[in-house]
Every structure is written in structure tokens, then in C-alpha cells.
Amino acid sequence: MGGLVGRNLLAGPEPDVAADAGHPDPPPRMGFFTDTSVCIGCKACEVACKEWNAVPEDGLEFTGMSYDNTQGLGADTWRHVAFIEQNKPMGHAETGAGDGGATDLRWLMASDVCKHCTHAACLDVCPTGSLFRTEFGTVVVQEDICNGCGYCIPACPYGVIDQRKGDGRAWKCTLCYDRIGAGMEPACAKACPTDSIQYGPLDELRERAALRVDQLHDLGVDDARLYGHDPDDGVGGDGAFFLLLDEPEVYGLPPDPVVTTRDLPSMWRHAGMAAAAMLGGLAAVFAVHGRAGGGR
Amino acid sequence: MSTSGVGKDGMHGERPGREAQVGKGPQRRGRKRGRHRGEKAMVPDAEFTSYYGRPILNPPVWKASDVAAYFFLGGLAGAGSVLAAGAHRTGRPVAARALKISSLAALGGSTAALIHDLGRPERFVNMLRVMKPTSPMSMGSWLLVAYGPAVGAAAVLDVTGLFPRLGGAATAGAAALGPSVCTYTAVLAADTAVPAWHEAHRELPFVFAASAVAAASGMALVTAPPRETGPMRTAAALGAALELAAAKILEHRAGLAAEPYKKGKAGRFVRAGEILSVAGAAGGVLLGGRGRAAAALSGAALLAGSACTRFGVFHAGTQSARDPRYTVIPQRERLRAAAG
Numbered sequence A: 001m002g003g004l005v006g007r008n009l010l011a012g013p014e015p016d017v018a019a020d021a022g023h024p025d026p027p028p029r030m031g032f033f034t035d036t037s038v039c040i041g042c043k044a045c046e047v048a049c050k051e052w053n054a055v056p057e058d059g060l061e062f063t064g065m066s067y068d069n070t071q072g073l074g075a076d077t078w079r080h081v082a083f084i085e086q087n088k089p090m091g092h093a094e095t096g097a098g099d100g101g102a103t104d105l106r107w108l109m110a111s112d113v114c115k116h117c118t119h120a121a122c123l124d125v126c127p128t129g130s131l132f133r134t135e136f137g138t139v140v141v142q143e144d145i146c147n148g149c150g151y152c153i154p155a156c157p158y159g160v161i162d163q164r165k166g167d168g169r170a171w172k173c174t175l176c177y178d179r180i181g182a183g184m185e186p187a188c189a190k191a192c193p194t195d196s197i198q199y200g201p202l203d204e205l206r207e208r209a210a211l212r213v214d215q216l217h218d219l220g221v222d223d224a225r226l227y228g229h230d231p232d233d234g235v236g237g238d239g240a241f242f243l244l245l246d247e248p249e250v251y252g253l254p255p256d257p258v259v260t261t262r263d264l265p266s267m268w269r270h271a272g273m274a275a276a277a278m279l280g281g282l283a284a285v286f287a288v289h290g291r292a293g294g295g296r
Numbered sequence B: 001m002s003t004s005g006v007g008k009d010g011m012h013g014e015r016p017g018r019e020a021q022v023g024k025g026p027q028r029r030g031r032k033r034g035r036h037r038g039e040k041a042m043v044p045d046a047e048f049t050s051y052y053g054r055p056i057l058n059p060p061v062w063k064a065s066d067v068a069a070y071f072f073l074g075g076l077a078g079a080g081s082v083l084a085a086g087a088h089r090t091g092r093p094v095a096a097r098a099l100k101i102s103s104l105a106a107l108g109g110s111t112a113a114l115i116h117d118l119g120r121p122e123r124f125v126n127m128l129r130v131m132k133p134t135s136p137m138s139m140g141s142w143l144l145v146a147y148g149p150a151v152g153a154a155a156v157l158d159v160t161g162l163f164p165r166l167g168g169a170a171t172a173g174a175a176a177l178g179p180s181v182c183t184y185t186a187v188l189a190a191d192t193a194v195p196a197w198h199e200a201h202r203e204l205p206f207v208f209a210a211s212a213v214a215a216a217s218g219m220a221l222v223t224a225p226p227r228e229t230g231p232m233r234t235a236a237a238l239g240a241a242l243e244l245a246a247a248k249i250l251e252h253r254a255g256l257a258a259e260p261y262k263k264g265k266a267g268r269f270v271r272a273g274e275i276l277s278v279a280g281a282a283g284g285v286l287l288g289g290r291g292r293a294a295a296a297l298s299g300a301a302l303l304a305g306s307a308c309t310r311f312g313v314f315h316a317g318t319q320s321a322r323d324p325r326y327t328v329i330p331q332r333e334r335l336r337a338a339a340g
Ligand code: SF4
Pocket: A114, A115, A116, A117, A119, A120, A121, A122, A123, A139, A155, A156, A157, A158, A159, A160, A161, A172
């Protein structure tokens, strides 16, 4: 298995995910760039996703978490808009409140989604082959195959995929596999009124995102940074990446996620050593004790 | 809502929000805009932050009564097969037969628990749809496919006395696969983003192997006469000692991710497991050779201790997944260390 790591199939940058997954001559890898600096928290993406994908209702609850009653991604929430109220300035922006200067108050909103990881732990650990890599480089569950073993759920380093109650199977964002296959953009990106959610070829999105960060830094928004854009990160880069205005954990995102299967060769090695130790140890115990009747 | 669109030929139309001058304001006295260019304001916060205290991960949906039981029973079966083969070859027929039967029963129980835990139990056979080296659950399913018939044949041929040669071969085959049946479940747990499991991926297979040996030795003490269980009493002592040692190394190496093993429900199970294993092993070594009752009691303690350990490990995992601290703080520390 060490050889697999060298070939970048368990971790590290992997420029041709779809080809490596066996798609001959795949289209460019498609993804999302979610620029949270222009998100207005309208939740149009949440609604559009539910409508297009016929995702069932999963409870109406008042949480007291700013305007977020959705709470987090799960089997029945494939887009989740986070709301964070902070006592920090947003660049040089003035709200007209206070003394008329820049105010120490800002409201961050961010639409979260499945990251469609380059090295997707959910896909790696799925024992049935239900989760698969599409020709667009995205990660999709085949619901007619999933047997609800639940392994993908704790494997995902972002807390995206989950089991649907009463259904038993695992569900998550498909990056609108049906729509993008027909040359349309995913429902959430289509519905986003501010273009916070941008869909397109990943290479293009990465270029655009880098320009946007520079632009924001020029405007004085020093805390703008990209998240999940780097093919050298722990999951080989995300197919859906973000522009954030604070640390990832403020938005409920892990600061340095790593695909668990990166360490799988080491895990099997240790399991092998433990198994060998057990076999050898017990053989030695029987050898020392000898045949019944003789010795002890 | 946007006036632009995307077609097979790519994107077209102007997108409204992309260049929005977010954060723009009048220049303040004495501040030059250019100063900010490239300036890094991302000094990591010293204190821990989270999104309203909510977990980063989606915690496992596995039920403790199924999956922790599956870990325990799989260990009992696997280690039992090794002990059964040893007893078989060294003239300890009662112990050999009892362990073969208990391994078959434990394997049946663990498979039933696994199937019961599925969201779609009727689709269990999909486990054998592919063979995936990156999925410990897939590898484990195939391992059980090979191990099951060997365990079954070993038990049935021993009880019926038919085809002794074949019975011997099945016994040896089950013993060869048994250790992997004990340890692959540790890989299954460790190959997740769950901090208490993943960070323990080096030690967990040893904890599971040792705990399995203690359990199977306990089973032998319960079911076989003292004159046959000498090796099992030694094995119980070794198993309990190794389990404790591996758990200590885990606590030392896993850092913050080891904390859940000492807290709450997990902490109570782990502690009970330690006490029961040590008591069972000590009882087995000191008294197990003398009387049947003392041996059976020690064996029961060993079995209970192993079960407690598995439930402890299981709950430590779910506890660590539910608290964002265990996900965020080690990752932050890693980033800080990488930044130098
Ligand atoms: S974010 Fe989670 S669910 Fe989405 S592809 Fe990555 S591992 Fe899978």
C-alpha cells in the first residue's frame, strides 16, 4: 500500500481524479467556489436544493443561533447557511451606527456544502461501492446500492454525510449530478441572487478566487482567506471551496482536515503486527505448557 | 435569478455580486490603503472557537449495543479459534471443543449484530458487491466469508466426530484467520475522522488483540475443567497485561484525543474493564487451577472486562466526535507546528 501513497491515490495532490477513478477522457473537474463575502443569508440555496432534489423536511426548530435554524449539514440538509454575529470591523465599512466611523460589528453568513474532496474519506471507506466518483470529479451516493452501514458518516472529516431517519441510507449533496450532466448549473448556484455560490470548472474557480482575495485585501478586508482551495492540503483540495472572513472553526469547519485513509497503510501494518503477536504469543504459551497431563 | 447562465459551451453573462466592494469605506486619516495589501491579520486565536459549540463531525450513527458487541464477539471468536487450535493440538479436547463452539456462536452473534445495525439490513449482501482495500468494512466482510466456514466446520466436525482430518484442517484454518478477525475491527474504528479512534490507530489493534485473548481465555475457564486450562490462564494474564500496557501507551500518545477514554460513560466502561480484566486474570492464575467455581468466576470477569473495554472504546469515539474541541484543537496545534 505504500506504493499507492507514492502514486497519490490515498493522499496528496491528484490532478486527474476522474481519470484515476476509471473514467476515460473525462470532462474538466467541476466544483463550487462559495464567496461568503457576498452572501446575504437569504437561504435561497437551501430552498432550491430541497426543491430540486426532493429532500424531505427535517424539523422546524428555533435555535437562537442568530438566523440559523437549519443548524448543520446532514442527510436532509445539503446546503446550510451559517450566521455569525461578531464584534469585529468589516474592512473599512461603515454602517452609520455609532460615531459614524467603522463599527465593530459584522454579520458573517456562509453557505456550507459537501466539499467533494479530492480524497474523499466517505468514498474510500464505503464497503458497497455505493459512493462513487463521477466523470465530473464529484462524489455521489447511489441510493439503490447503499445498505446503510453508516461507515461514511464518521469518516467524513467535515460532518457532511448522514443517515436519513426512517430510511436508513446515507444521503448528501450530489452537486446536482442530474443537472450538471445536462449542462445546467446546480440548483443552489442557479438560485443564489448575489453569486456567492459560483459553479464551474475547478481550475477556473481557483483563479477567480485568488483574484477575489486580492481584491478584498486591497479594500482593507485583511481577514479574507481561501479555504479548501489548496491541492496540497490534507484532503488533496476540495471540489467545493470557500472564501471565508474568519477562521474556519468559526463557521463550524475543521481548520486542518485530513482524509483518514491517508493513515490506512499504517493502520493495517499495526493490525498485522498485533495479529502476528497474538498468534506467536499464544503458540509460545502452548509450547511452554506442553501437552495436557505433562507439565501443568 | 441571475441573468447569466451556464450551458454545454460554458458560462455566459455578467454575474452581479462577484466584484462587490465588501468592506469598502472612506479612507481614514493617516491610514493608507496600500498598507493592508498582503498583510496577514490571521494570527491564530489562542483560545478555542466553534460554531455555537456544535460538533464539526457527524457522530457515528452506530448503536453501541450492536457495534461494540460486534467488536467484542468478533474478538471472542477470533482469539477462541487460536486457543481452540492450541488445545486441539496439545491434547485438551474439552477446552478445544468448547472454544470451537463458542467461536461459532460468537461469530454468529457478531454477524447478527452487524446486520442488525444496517440501515437496510435486507441489503446485507451488498457488502460483497465489491472488494475494496480502502474500506476496512469491505475487507472485514470478505475476511468473515473465509473465516465463517472454517469456524463452522471446526465446530461441527468436532461435535459430530466426522472427518477428523478435515476437522483438524478447519481448526487450523480458523486459527490462522482468527487473529485478523480480532484486529481488523480496530482498523475499522480507527479509519474514521473520529479523534479518539483515529489518533489511537497504532495502539487500538493491540488493545483489541489483547482484550480478545483475555475474553477467549475467560471463555475457556468458564467451560473447560481446570486440568486443561493451564495455557489459557497464562494467556489471560498476558492478555490483561498487554491490554493495560497498550491502553497506557494510547493515553500517552493520542494527546487530547485520549481524554474521552477517561471521561463520562467511556471512562466508566474503560475503568470497569481494567478492574475486571485484572481481577479475572489474577483469579485465573492464582485460583483457576484449583476449583471449577473459582475458575468460572475468573473467566466470567475476563469476559465482562473485555466487553467493558469495547464499550468504553466505542463511547470514547462517540464522545470525541460530539465535542468540537477534540476536532479543532489538535488540528490547530498541527497548523501552528507546521507554521513553525
Ligand atoms: S466532504 Fe465529506 S461527504 Fe463530502 S466528499 Fe468529502 S468526505 Fe465525502
